[in-house]
Amino acid sequence: MRRRRILAAGGVLAGTVVTSVASRSPDEHDLVSAARHPGSGDEPETNTESILPNTDHETTLYEIDAPRDGPTAMIFGGVHGDEYNGIDVGHEIAEGWYPDAGTLAVVPETDRVAVENDEREGIDGDLNRHFPVDGDPESELARGVWEAVERHDPDVVLDLHRSLGIYGVHRQYVGQAIFHSSDARGDELAAALNDAVPWYLPMHRFVARESHLSGPLLFHKAARELDAVAYLFETTSFLFDRETKNEMTRVMTAALLERHGLLEAEGKR
Amino acid sequence: MTVSLRRALTAPATIATYLLLVVPLALGWLKTSLLSPLALPGYLIYVIGTAIGNVFASRLAFWVYWIPFFAGCYGVAVVVGYGYELLRERFLTASNDEPRR
Ligand SMILES: [Zn+2]
Numbered sequence: 407m408r409r410r411r412i413l414a415a416g417g418v419l420a421g422t423v424v425t426s427v428a429s430r431s432p433d434e435h436d437l438v439s440a441a442r443h444p445g446s447g448d449e450p451e452t453n454t455e456s457i458l459p460n461t462d463h464e465t466t467l468y469e470i471d472a473p474r475d476g477p478t479a480m481i482f483g484g485v486h487g488d489e490y491n492g493i494d495v496g497h498e499i500a501e502g503w504y505p506d507a508g509t510l511a512v513v514p515e516t517d518r519v520a521v522e523n524d525e526r527e528g529i530d531g532d533l534n535r536h537f538p539v540d541g542d543p544e545s546e547l548a549r550g551v552w553e554a555v556e557r558h559d560p561d562v563v564l565d566l567h568r569s570l571g572i573y574g575v576h577r578q579y580v581g582q583a584i585f586h587s588s589d590a591r592g593d594e595l596a597a598a599l600n601d602a603v604p605w606y607l608p609m610h611r612f613v614a615r616e617s618h619l620s621g622p623l624l625f626h627k628a629a630r631e632l633d634a635v636a637y638l639f640e641t642t643s644f645l646f647d648r649e650t651k652n653e654m655t656r657v658m659t660a661a662l663l664e665r666h667g668l669l670e671a672e673g674k675r
Numbered sequence: 676m677t678v679s680l681r682r683a684l685t686a687p688a689t690i691a692t693y694l695l696l697v698v699p700l701a702l703g704w705l706k707t708s709l710l711s712p713l714a715l716p717g718y719l720i721y722v723i724g725t726a727i728g729n730v731f732a733s734r735l736a737f738w739v740y741w742i743p744f745f746a747g748c749y750g751v752a753v754v755v756g757y758g759y760e761l762l763r764e765r766f767l768t769a770s771n772d773e774p775r776r
Contacts, residue, residue: 570737571725571729571737572722575722575725575726575729576725576726576729577729577730577733578729578733604710604712605712606710606711606712606714606715606718607710607714607718609718609722644725644737645703645704645707645710645718645721646707647706647707649707649708650707650708
């Protein structure tokens with residue numbers, strides 16, 4: 407009798423495990439698939455260029471030009487070399503995302519040495535602390551990256567990151583958050599992302615926070631000096647595997663491109 | 676009309692509660708897409724546990740918290756099992772007290 411009851415309890419547990427964390431609202435799912443499918447009309451044109459060619463830091467920037475005019479967005483992955491979501495999704499974008507308007511520039515492995523070593527920091531330390539308020543970028547890599555940013559003069563900048571814990575729950579971590587400049591669509595994007603977070607993981611809901619922009623971070627400098635609408639995105643490793651983090655990153659990126667006029671939802675094409 | 680500790684430790688309600696707290700979250704740890712609404716109670720215990728632990732040991736990796744989580748969930752399960760057995764005992768005693776017809 408006892409054994410049978412225990413088995414029954416186990417069976418109930420096993421039987422109900424069917425839902426998926428990566429399941430999204432239809433809207434945001436549409437945005438990711440819209441990004442992956444070329445719209446009608448001409449195909450976008452992709453060009454590549456090198457940042458810091460013939461140095462240890464040499465890394466590729468992919469520029470995808472949509473058939474229609476529009477804003478320029480720059481996306482960075484791998485500013486921290488062990489944060490795979492930005493690197494994985496950066497490569498996916500370079501290989502098969504199709505903006506409907508404007509120009510999409512993506513650097514999947516911004517600190518390539520750090521990426522290759524599978525470490526947060528590269529040769530000169532933490533790249534995302536090399537963009538001080540007063541003065542020039544503080545390392546060779548930071549100068550190379552900043553030159554590319556100035557050359558492309560983006561309207562929107564998105565820097566993709568990953569935290570280990572949860573913002574507001576684990577003191578020193580900032581997971582599942584969007585930090586942004588004052589003119590950004592942070593709350594809307596957080597709401598869009600939260601459609602992808604299941605109700606039964608309430609602590610994993612995204613928060614949007616306006617940043618004071620006075621720090622040495624790449625997105626701070628882009629907002630300060632180029633007046634770009636700038637975002638820093640953080641998903642979390644806390645209970646989330648690589649695929650789930652990547653999906654959060656994809657949804658964020660596609661939703662951002664749509665909000666800033668580079669992408670149209672599938673139905674509106 | 677008491678419940679022995681030994682009975683509370685192994686009562687079916689104890690074991691069922693333990694499985695409910697631990698299994699759905701552990702599945703999600705293996706693969707996030709295996710998380711389901713059943714994981715919510717374990718999820719809350721785990722998140723609160725890591726939040727408290729994080730205040731005192733901010734550099735401790737989160738996987739370490741699975742050990743106190745497993746232990747803590749068993750503690751919760753024993754309390755639930757004890758309560759359940761106590762209620763059952765009372766109910767049985769009450770029905771035995773009824774006059775036979
Ligand atoms: Zn980072």
